[in-house]
Amino acid sequence: MSFLSDLLRKITGGSSGGGLRPQSELTTDEGQALWIYLECANCGEHIKLRLRKTSEIQRRDGLEKDEGPGEFFIRKTIIGSRCYKPMEAEIEFDNRYRIIKSTVKNGKLIPRSEYNEEQ
Numbered sequence: 001m002s003f004l005s006d007l008l009r010k011i012t013g014g015s016s017g018g019g020l021r022p023q024s025e026l027t028t029d030e031g032q033a034l035w036i037y038l039e040c041a042n043c044g045e046h047i048k049l050r051l052r053k054t055s056e057i058q059r060r061d062g063l064e065k066d067e068g069p070g071e072f073f074i075r076k077t078i079i080g081s082r083c084y085k086p087m088e089a090e091i092e093f094d095n096r097y098r099i100i101k102s103t104v105k106n107g108k109l110i111p112r113s114e115y116n117e118e119q
């Protein structure tokens with residue numbers, strides 16, 4: 001039964017069931033900063049991005065508080081050096097800076113183990 005509902009959730013891509021599992025393989029935590037890894041959907045370029053926790057990653061507060069599930073979030077446009085097509089990333093983090101939700105237009109987040117500078 002649970003297998004079926006899992007399957008259904010995968011197929012429909014729905015977020016019901018509250019499956020916001022932290023994805024720690026997508027980031028490298030340096031203390032003051034967090035690295036994330038992206039792949040351009042247009043040309044396949046891999047891009048590594050360093051986010052300073054003190055300035056670039058924002059806490060959800062005040063009016064922003066109910067606009068996403070995260071404790072922290074970023075909204076950022078990233079432009080690679082190969083095709084220059086901008087990627088628009090919106091990423092939600094939990095209170096330990098682990099990614100719990102993300103959307104990347106024109107690209108996707110990749111695990112650090114898949115990041116390849118030559119790509």
Ligand SMILES: [Zn+2]
Pocket residue numbers: 040041042043044045080082083084085
């Ligand atoms: Zn590209």
